[in-house]
Amino acid sequence: MSSGAQNGMPDRLDRLAENLTQAFNDIGCQVERSNGEATLVVPVECLSDVAMRLREDDSFGFQELIDICGVDYSTYGQSEWQTDSAPNTGFGRGVLPIGQGVLPIGQLESMQSNRFAAVYHLLSISNNCRLRLRVFVDTEHPIVASVVSVWQSANWFEREAFDLYGILFDGHPDLRRILTDYGFIGHPFRKDFPLIGQVEMRYDPHLARVIYEPVSIDPRTLVPRVTRDDNRYLNEDNATQDASDA
Amino acid sequence: MPEIRNFTLNFGPQHPAAHGVLRLVLEMDGEVIERADPHIGLLHRATEKLAESKPYNQSIPYMDRLDYVSMMCSEHGYVRAIEKLLGIEAPIRAQYIRTMFDEITRILNHLMWLGTHALDVGAMTVFLYAFREREDLMDCYEAVSGTRMHAAYYRPGGVYRDLPEQMPQYQASQWVTGRDVEVRNQARQGSLLDFIEDFCNRFPGLVDEYETLLTDNRIWKQRTVGIAVVSPERAMQLGFTGPMLRGSGIAWDLRKKQSYAAYDKVDFDIPVGKEGDCYDRYLVRIEELRQSNRIIQQCIDWLRKNPGPVMLDDNKITVPSRNEMKDDMESLIHHFKLFTEGFCPPVGEAYAAVEAPKGEFGCYIISDGANKPYRLKIRAPGFPHLAAMDEMVKGHMLADVVAVIGSMDVVFGEIDR
Numbered sequence: 001m002s003s004g005a006q007n008g009m010p011d012r013l014d015r016l017a018e019n020l021t022q023a024f025n026d027i028g029c030q031v032e033r034s035n036g037e038a039t040l041v042v043p044v045e046c047l048s049d050v051a052m053r054l055r056e057d058d059s060f061g062f063q064e065l066i067d068i069c070g071v072d073y074s075t076y077g078q079s080e081w082q083t084d085s086a087p088n089t090g091f092g093r094g095v096l097p098i099g100q101g102v103l104p105i106g107q108l109e110s111m112q113s114n115r116f117a118a119v120y121h122l123l124s125i126s127n128n129c130r131l132r133l134r135v136f137v138d139t140e141h142p143i144v145a146s147v148v149s150v151w152q153s154a155n156w157f158e159r160e161a162f163d164l165y166g167i168l169f170d171g172h173p174d175l176r177r178i179l180t181d182y183g184f185i186g187h188p189f190r191k192d193f194p195l196i197g198q199v200e201m202r203y204d205p206h207l208a209r210v211i212y213e214p215v216s217i218d219p220r221t222l223v224p225r226v227t228r229d230d231n232r233y234l235n236e237d238n239a240t241q242d243a244s245d246a
Numbered sequence: 247m248p249e250i251r252n253f254t255l256n257f258g259p260q261h262p263a264a265h266g267v268l269r270l271v272l273e274m275d276g277e278v279i280e281r282a283d284p285h286i287g288l289l290h291r292a293t294e295k296l297a298e299s300k301p302y303n304q305s306i307p308y309m310d311r312l313d314y315v316s317m318m319c320s321e322h323g324y325v326r327a328i329e330k331l332l333g334i335e336a337p338i339r340a341q342y343i344r345t346m347f348d349e350i351t352r353i354l355n356h357l358m359w360l361g362t363h364a365l366d367v368g369a370m371t372v373f374l375y376a377f378r379e380r381e382d383l384m385d386c387y388e389a390v391s392g393t394r395m396h397a398a399y400y401r402p403g404g405v406y407r408d409l410p411e412q413m414p415q416y417q418a419s420q421w422v423t424g425r426d427v428e429v430r431n432q433a434r435q436g437s438l439l440d441f442i443e444d445f446c447n448r449f450p451g452l453v454d455e456y457e458t459l460l461t462d463n464r465i466w467k468q469r470t471v472g473i474a475v476v477s478p479e480r481a482m483q484l485g486f487t488g489p490m491l492r493g494s495g496i497a498w499d500l501r502k503k504q505s506y507a508a509y510d511k512v513d514f515d516i517p518v519g520k521e522g523d524c525y526d527r528y529l530v531r532i533e534e535l536r537q538s539n540r541i542i543q544q545c546i547d548w549l550r551k552n553p554g555p556v557m558l559d560d561n562k563i564t565v566p567s568r569n570e571m572k573d574d575m576e577s578l579i580h581h582f583k584l585f586t587e588g589f590c591p592p593v594g595e596a597y598a599a600v601e602a603p604k605g606e607f608g609c610y611i612i613s614d615g616a617n618k619p620y621r622l623k624i625r626a627p628g629f630p631h632l633a634a635m636d637e638m639v640k641g642h643m644l645a646d647v648v649a650v651i652g653s654m655d656v657v658f659g660e661i662d663r
Binding site: 034035036037039063064065066067069071072076077079119121125128130132151152153155156157177178179180181188189195221222223225226227228229 | 286287290292294295296299300301304330331333480482483484485487496498503504586587588590594595596597599606608610612614615616617618620621623625629630632633634637662663
């Protein structure tokens with residue numbers, strides 16, 4: 001963005017990316033650059049060390065943890081509505097929920113074996129720059145080290161990621177649910193959790209208390225999820241790939 | 247000897263000073279707080295999950311309902327993230343309009359905060375004064391978007407429409423007649439910009455008015471000075487942003503440091519606190535009211551002189567005008583595709599943040615190339631602020647909890663999401 005360019009952001013980002021590569025390349029971290037942002041993909045076992053160094057080392061100086069976000073990559077790249085074979089009876093707008101079998105178009109190999117990821121957004125106030133950390137977490141045992149001892153603000157963010165995605169944070173002082181109801185079952189932001197939920201609640205006048213029942217409404221997709229491969233957004237990787245295909 | 251033990255006090259979720267649905271479990275030793283455990287989520291609506299099931303544009307109104315006292319700032323964060331993903335930028339006039347409305351929103355938010363904070367601490371009048379001014383600003387929202395609060399005015403690629411040339415006027419009714427209507431319509435004779443300018447000329451005097459009620463008020467100072475002191479180091483550790491961080495003495499403001507919209511083209515100052523207590527946070531926000539007023543005035547000047555488009559002319563992303571749609575087949579197709587399907591940004595991810603009145607409001611969008619976000623994460627400023635509750639109230643009295651909640655400026659729409 002031009003406003004960023006005026007602030008000298010690209011220079012700082014270049015320097016940051018260079019420093020990151022130098023410091024963390026040997027332990028298997030990768031630096032990615034896109035949209036004027038830097039992302040460091042950290043192997044799950046190195047997170048605590050990397051986090052501590054990012055905060056303590058003055059050349060990084062990431063004093064603030066801005067956000068932690070859980071991600072479930074299990075349906076990445078799938079669309080609900082395939083238009084390749086148009087029937088001669090016309091289209092129905094209603095679609096069934098996402099099924100299996102559509103290939104993910106993602107560029108990340110890690111996504112296949114690791115369904116979940118925790119994404120950390122860091123801010124350096126002294127150096128005025130941002131960094132994103134992405135940690136892929138194992139599908140069966142989604143455990144990642146807690147960073148509460150590095151940044152106190154991680155406390156609630158980690159509770160949120162645990163609540164919504166079921167990612168466990170090893171070493172968290174008090175890993176309770178935070179946003180969902182007391183006694184809630186399941187992790188609602190996982191892609192296999194239905195949007196309308198699983199239970200509904202009402203007051204039962206006979207029992208004189210609130211009761212939970214399975215949801216009575218059907219899920220409905222109003223606008224199907226579609227992917228249009230727009231020529232304008234072909235990046236260089238894809239472009240070269242196309243060229244080699246031809 | 248009787249057994250002395252701590253007892254647990256439930257504060258909220260139906261407490262007027264809890265600013266919404268906060269359930270605060272306080273462990274008390276007499277009247278001193280030993281531990282505070284905020285229970286949140288009573289207003290959780292899964293906005294982020296809902297956004298995953300809708301085309302990008304349809305989620306803009308959800309942003310209004312996050313922080314429902316600073317509506318357009320939340321929209322701005324979301325729209326900016328989409329623009330970053332698409333690699334587009336709004337026209338300059340739209341940037342100025344956004345800057346102006348962000349600042350109007352900041353005044354709206356700070357007036358709401360000031361009124362309720364003072365009311366919680368025991369000063370009734372400020373609340374009434376603050377709501378008097380909020381009314382005028384709500385009218386600006388209404389003039390430009392048609393609604394008083396949930397505007398959905400910012401769109402990827404600009405703003406929904408240009409500023410109106412005429413300000414809507416009061417009609418005579420059974421209750422308001424003759425001279426009263428004239429008085430109410432006095433400032434509404436010209437355009438929206440005239441109306442806002444009139445407001446800006448009055449507003450510094452009105453801030454003085456609030457200050458005469460509070461700033462040197464003995465009771466106000468007794469309730470806020472030295473309460474919940476946060477050192478700069480702790481503020482960063484706790485993830486504070488916005489006035490909470492500046493109140494602790496760190497001059498950090500995204501509008502200056504990572505400038506967006508037209509903030510690098512206007513002149514304003516960042517107020518910074520010294521002690522990091524509730525009183526400093528109050529002073530910081532009061533000064534922000536004055537600075538916002540300054541920014542609005544500069545935007546008005548610029549907007550008067552520079553007419554131009556307020557929306558990007560790219561019908562793959564923005565909607566063609568009604569007239570074009572009726573004349574031109576291609577525009578009709580674009581219109582249909584945009585409303586039935588929406589646009590598909592490229593594969594990738596983007597995080598964009600704005601300096602919302604409460605702190606850094608950020609949106610992180612992961613796109614897999616579809617017409618709906620694969621994942622939207624909303625970074626609400628109030629979330630880490632409220633998480634620091636335990637640390638801030640430890641050792642203080644029960645009555646101070648109210649002052650601390652007030653000075654955090656929490657709104658549960660954004661915390662619970």
